[in-house]
Amino acid sequence: MKNDCIVAAWNTIEPSGAQDARVLSAILSANRSEGKRNEKTMLHTKKLLIPAVALLLLAVVGVVGIRLNWFTASREPIEAESEGAPVNDTECKVPNPILDEELDAAFGYLFPTEIEKGYVLTEEGFNLYSDSADALHAEHRVLKATYYNEELDDTLLIEVAPSAYFGGYLKNTPYGVVQYGDPQTDGTRSSMIFFENDGITILYQFGKTDIAAMNAEAAERFYAMVHSARCFCRISPAESEENDEIDIDG
Amino acid sequence: MKNPLLRTDKEIAELYARHKSTVWRVCFAYLKNPADTEDAVSETFIRLIRSAPAFESEEHEKAWLIRTASNVCKNQLKHWWRKREDIDRCYDLPDAKPIEANEVLETVLALPDRYKAAVYLYYYEGYTGAEIAGILKKPQSTVRNQLREARAILKERLGDDFDEK
Secondary structure (H helix, E strand, O other): OOHHHHHHHHHOOOOOOOHHHHHHHHHHHHHHHHHHHHHHHHHHHHHHHEEEEEEEHHHHHHHHHOOOOOOOOOOOOOOOHOOOOOOOOHHHHHHHHHHHHHHOHHHHHHHOOOEEOOOOOOOOEEEOOOOOOOEEHHHOEEEEEEEEEEOOOEEEEEEEEEHHHHHHHHHHOOOOOOOOOOOOOOOOOOEEEEEEEEOEEEEEOOOOOOOHOOOOOHHHHHHHHHHHHHHHHHHOOOOOOOOOOOOOOO | OOOOOOOOOHHHHHHHHHHHHHHHHHHHHHOOOOOHHHHHHHHHHHHHHHHOOOOOOHHHHHHHHHHHHHHHHHHHOOOOOOOOHHHHHHHHOOOOOOOOOOOHHHHOOOHHHHHHHHHHHHHHHHOOOOHHHHOOOOHHHHHHHHHHHHHHHHHHHHHHOOOOO
């Protein structure tokens, strides 16, 4: 201690027994009420938390349900075995057989997920290549649509028409075999493939992506898309445009 | 030292017993009457209960209480309605422990409020200037100045009674 007289003076300052008891009593009382207040707060928090958690779960179920098409009447893809069966408008409005989860794969983003009225292909993330992307040539029952995929930086051309429409071009071109266009100045070349189904021919053409280089999983999706695309030819003849020239590259 | 959010009555009573004298003296140094001191001591411990701070050691706990008690007293003194009580008033309180009125105590309690905590910690608790700066969360230079000025006042008023060793 630095100074005895100051220490001695401070030592005289002490609470009396009664003061000590009063202060301790006040402190303990505050401690108990604090405990009760915490309990009340916890109860109150629980009361708020339960409905909040319930709402959150509901929202999560809703979002997951929508993502997985739980709430859609028909989720089944148009399977290969249904090929050749008459296609009606209702069928054409069903979602594309490419399931949402498959869209996670890079290749999946190439495909439209909805086919509405047989000719409009829409999907967030797909940019229409041009205003005529949903060009409809009803007179000849031909669809020609071009989509641009930002992720792959490539275009996908889809043409659906009666096989006769492609005429001579198909004479020496087998179905189901990848064909290539002439190499471009940057070394890329387009690849295309024709499929035929019940008198309808469908052409898929990528600007520079090699269809043959697709892995098995991607190719499977590609075929699923091919099967669904027959809906494209179910076009209402309401619009009638001249189908003078459809230029097929390659 | 554990940091329970809620302490039991036993823990609170033990904590109070450990630090009541220190807190009581700090509060009395500022407020100079037992009634206000009682309120301030209660308020200091209640703040500890409500804020439930985490203490690393008993010294840390003590430092927190000293700083909080000092702040509680300063807040009380700021109230416009508060009448500053003279030390003599304490003798009139019925159950207050009689405080021996001596010149040294009166001189110490008459120091300006800003010096009191530092003087108490330095002369009574035996802390160094650096430790006091840590406890009061003030710069060391400020604490050194406060102690120097307080020492000068005490020397002037107490003369030979203030024989600093």
